[in-house]
Amino acid sequence: MSAKWALSLLAIVMLWTVSLTAQADNLPPAAKLDAPLPDGWPEPSAPGEIEVKQYPAYRSAVAKSGMKMDRADGILFWQLFAHIQANEIAMTAPVVNTYNTSGExxxxxxxxxxxxxxxxxAGNGLGQVKVEDHPEQTFATLVVQGKMNAEVYQTSLKELQAWLEKNPQWKQNGDPRRLGYHGPMTPQAKRLWEVQIPVEAVEAK
Structure with missing residues (x-):
């Protein structure tokens, strides 16, 4: 596992400074993914599209923080990187960030x-890291290509929530998350992100 890749992933989770300005129909071709996907994990959708996607059960190393997202990202990254390095776990894409805002x-x-x-x-990992198994789950997902910041993330969430209002056959059933597929070695205009809301089907009455 190279130091170059480690630094690339650190930048994925810390680049929150510039908003997305290019429109989907004017974007250059997206770059190839920086690392392999987990087995059965679906490829990113086309930029600007909202799609409901099924994700398989998977295992991951998880780190958590009660700090604001911009302060937590770097700390969590290095906790996770130390864990996978110590356990000889190869890096994959994407890096997943989930944001729980339902508590105090x-x-x-x-x-x-x-x-x-x-x-x-599954179980205790290195330091504060936990290794967890996750069940298969369905997400409404919006793909963003380009630069990412908190404003773009919130705007994307609003687009997904508006889509859910127009598609009442689906309802939210968990916290939103963001997936980052590229690091700084990829030109910013070609980087892919997915903003997702977990959903479940609403039974017809």
Missing amino acids: SDQVEMEFLYRTTKQGE
């Missing part, structure tokens, strides 16, 4: 995904 204080959760559910084992 915000909580940021970051995940490094394992390639398969047979890799390693």
